Amino acid sequence: MVNQGQPQTMRFVVxxxxxxxxxxxxxxxxxxxxNVASAIFGFIYMAIWRSVAQAGTGxxxxxxxxxxxxxxxxxCLMWLTTFDRYGVLLAGRVRDGTIGSDLMRPVGFMAxxxxxxxxxxxxxxxxxxxxxVAIFALAVGMQPPAGSIPLVVAAIITATHIGSLxxxxxxxxxxxxxxxxxxxxxxxxxxxxxxxxxVPLDFMPAAVAAVARVLPFACIGxxxxxxxxxxxxxxxxxxxVVWAVILTLVAINVTRRARRRAxxxxx
Amino acid sequence: MRPSxxxxxxxxxxxxxxxxxxxxxxxxxxxxxxxxxxLTALADFLIVAVILMRFxxxxxxxxxxxxxxxxxxxxGNAIYHVAGREMEQIERYLVSGDFDAxxxxxxxxxxxxxxxxxxxxxxxxxxxGLVVTVIGVNELTRRGALAGWEHVYLFLxxxxxxxxxxxxxxxxxxxxxxxxxxxxxxxxxxxxxVTASYYPLxxxxxxxxxxxxxLIPMAFGNYLPVRYLLGKGGSPWxxxxxxxxxALALWLAYRLWLTGETRYQSTGS
Numbered sequence: 379m380v381n382q383g384q385p386q387t388m389r390f391v392v393x394x395x396x397x398x399x400x401x402x403x404x405x406x407x408x409x410x411x412x413n414v415a416s417a418i419f420g421f422i423y424m425a426i427w428r429s430v431a432q433a434g435t436g437x438x439x440x441x442x443x444x445x446x447x448x449x450x451x452x453x454c455l456m457w458l459t460t461f462d463r464y465g466v467l468l469a470g471r472v473r474d475g476t477i478g479s480d481l482m483r484p485v486g487f488m489a490x491x492x493x494x495x496x497x498x499x500x501x502x503x504x505x506x507x508x509x510x511v512a513i514f515a516l517a518v519g520m521q522p523p524a525g526s527i528p529l530v531v532a533a534i535i536t537a538t539h540i541g542s543l544x545x546x547x548x549x550x551x552x553x554x555x556x557x558x559x560x561x562x563x564x565x566x567x568x569x570x571x572x573x574x575x576x577v578p579l580d581f582m583p584a585a586v587a588a589v590a591r592v593l594p595f596a597c598i599g600x601x602x603x604x605x606x607x608x609x610x611x612x613x614x615x616x617x618x619v620v621w622a623v624i625l626t627l628v629a630i631n632v633t634r635r636a637r638r639r640a641x642x643x644x645x
Numbered sequence: 646m647r648p649s650x651x652x653x654x655x656x657x658x659x660x661x662x663x664x665x666x667x668x669x670x671x672x673x674x675x676x677x678x679x680x681x682x683x684l685t686a687l688a689d690f691l692i693v694a695v696i697l698m699r700f701x702x703x704x705x706x707x708x709x710x711x712x713x714x715x716x717x718x719x720x721g722n723a724i725y726h727v728a729g730r731e732m733e734q735i736e737r738y739l740v741s742g743d744f745d746a747x748x749x750x751x752x753x754x755x756x757x758x759x760x761x762x763x764x765x766x767x768x769x770x771x772x773x774g775l776v777v778t779v780i781g782v783n784e785l786t787r788r789g790a791l792a793g794w795e796h797v798y799l800f801l802x803x804x805x806x807x808x809x810x811x812x813x814x815x816x817x818x819x820x821x822x823x824x825x826x827x828x829x830x831x832x833x834x835x836x837x838x839v840t841a842s843y844y845p846l847x848x849x850x851x852x853x854x855x856x857x858x859x860l861i862p863m864a865f866g867n868y869l870p871v872r873y874l875l876g877k878g879g880s881p882w883x884x885x886x887x888x889x890x891x892a893l894a895l896w897l898a899y900r901l902w903l904t905g906e907t908r909y910q911s912t913g914s
Contacts, residue, residue: 385873405826405829408826408830411829411830411832411833412829412832412833414833415829415832415836415837416832416837418837418838418853419837419840421849421853422840422841422844422849423692423850425844425849425850425853426693426696426844426848427696427847429703429704430696430697430700430702430703431700439872496844555674556671557671557674557678558673559678560677562677563681563682563685564681566685567684567685567688570688570689571688571691571692572687577692577695581695581696581699582695583695583698601833
């Protein structure tokens with residue numbers, strides 16, 4: 379393959395981001411209805427926490443009010459980190475062979491796919507996350523970040539990158555298995571159970587919390603929201619960055635193997 | 646000539662068998678997906694169980710009482726999902742014009758649509774719902790909170806729940822004849838209210854409670870009957886009213902479907 383160089387690759391990635399953003403834009407009307415539903419999911423856990431923690435939480439740094447904020451932040455973040463079916467669609471294209479056209483492009487396969495995923499995330503930021511922030515701000519009074527703004531921004535970007543890689547892994551699995559829906563479900567389940575979007579890890583049984591803290595799922599729920607709320611600082615961001623680097627390297631390596639495999643089986 | 650009731654049952658069973666055979670082509674995938682779907686559904690309960698391990702009660706309901714509420718709704722949701730899979734795909738039929746093929750069959754359109762595919766992959770949700778229900782029932786029976794005929798009534802609750810969820814989903818699908826796009830509307834009318842029904846409705850803000858008692862009457866599926874059975878309030882009439890609400894909701898939703906059907910326009914392509 380002819381090496382077109384970094385600027386060429388960047389142009390393709392930016393084009394992929396723009397295309398993906400515009401594709402999503404067509405459905406913004408329906409997504410607004412979905413945002414109200416998403417807010418209801420948030421209200422459910424807010425109501426549970428408000429009810430149980432009225433008389434105190436027994437956990438330093440947390441009050442009933444801060445737990446309600448924690449749920450709101452996570453519900454907004456999940457549109458950047460967790461809810462994304464692009465990986466399943468990508469795996470479908472591997473299965474029906476149409477992925478061949480992507481593999482033939484004069485640009486890295488991973489860069490192109492990550493561009494598509496980032497485009498979806500960028501759309502979600504404007505039309506899902508910010509819409510939810512507006513709903514929560516009006517309905518419950520969502521507060522601005524209590525943590526340092528640069529740290530919060532870095533945490534959100536890192537969490538979005540880790541979430542994007544998870545989506546990409548679901549798509550890559552299509553090179554090895556017929557059906558990847560189960561991997562997407564597994565990713566969501568692990569995130570909900572031990573990523574801390576509904577229960578801060580500090581409230582989990584000690585052994586579960588100890589394991590969950592060192593897994594990447596905490597990097598898309600517990601860590602970024604705790605940084606937003608000023609409960610954790612740079613040390614949490616460091617764990618997130620380490621996981622982002624590890625997962626990126628794994629993704630590069632698996633992409634190389636996937637390309638070889640596609641060439642062997644004919645796409 | 647209209648098909649007989651026996652013909653409906655026969656046809657449905659044939660299609661159900663073929664659907665199950667299709668799923669079993671990829672046995673490992675079918676089992677893993679079912680298991681994971683069950684685990685995902687269970688995650689909602691595990692999260693609340695973790696909270697209740699620390700705080701003991703949520704608005705007067707302890708872990709086993711919430712388990713009963715959650716398990717029964719989860720069973721109802723699984724029953725609905727096995728049968729209602731294609732109804733959730735209505736947007737695809739309307740956008741592509743594939744609904745034409747449904748209209749030309751000699752069966753009512755809803756029957757043809759539902760019979761096209763039964764989603765046995767959702768049985769995993771049913772199994773986890775059953776397990777959580779049994780855990781709740783065992784403990785509540787041991788305490789004497791549930792006894793005798795109340796156990797018999799428990800069998801009716803998932804059916805009422807399934808009927809109400811089905812009715813809401815059917816009304817949403819029927820709205821598709823006017824709106825075309827319904828996928829996101831389903832999340833609002835069905836998924837979010839079903840999740841809300843897993844927990845005591847008394848904890849929610851007034852507007853959400855109001856919605857779950859009237860427009861999307863999930864309260865009658867599990868919360869109101871379970872609340873009465875556990876001696877937490879309400880009238881005994883609710884045990885009779887709940888299945889009536891389920892039947893009425895189904896009838897109203899089906900009327901809306903029939904009305905919507907007359908508005909269907911193909912894609913013209």
